[in-house]
Amino acid sequence: MNYRGHLTVGIATFMLLYVLLFLLNIRISALNTLIGFFVCMFGSLAPDLDIKSSKIHRWSYIGAFFTGIALFFLIVNDDFITALVISSVITCILFLSVFFLAKLKHRGFTHHMSGFILFVICVLLFFHLIKMHVPLLSPEVVTLFGASGYLSHIIADFI
Numbered sequence: 001m002n003y004r005g006h007l008t009v010g011i012a013t014f015m016l017l018y019v020l021l022f023l024l025n026i027r028i029s030a031l032n033t034l035i036g037f038f039v040c041m042f043g044s045l046a047p048d049l050d051i052k053s054s055k056i057h058r059w060s061y062i063g064a065f066f067t068g069i070a071l072f073f074l075i076v077n078d079d080f081i082t083a084l085v086i087s088s089v090i091t092c093i094l095f096l097s098v099f100f101l102a103k104l105k106h107r108g109f110t111h112h113m114s115g116f117i118l119f120v121i122c123v124l125l126f127f128h129l130i131k132m133h134v135p136l137l138s139p140e141v142v143t144l145f146g147a148s149g150y151l152s153h154i155i156a157d158f159i
């Protein structure tokens, strides 16, 4: 399945989960819905980071760069040097992760449960870091959407 197919399945998964949470009387704020949507879309393509020619591989370098900049401006009010160090370190980690994931065998680690668990842990930790500066953000809700997107990719590939 190509990236368009995975994005379509990802959007369907996002809507299904949103309706399910609504039926369970769990209301999600506009901010968490918006961020959750983008994380779900990223999750629905993320397993294919193990393909060097994939769209998500190329987009992720740009994404890593802008994530670093956004992070810097989020935390710069605390202390300039700390913000610079944290955002630089995270950008480097993201760049290296994208680079090394492309060296893996296609449909190996990233398409298995171990890759899924690592993805969930990383997303959760990342949004907990951001939550310190954006109190309205719910790392758990955003991660839930990301996890559903990631699973939708693995299941779609499997089918």
Ligand SMILES: [Zn+2]
Residues within 6 Å of the ligand: 047, 048, 111, 153, 157
């Ligand atoms: Zn795949």
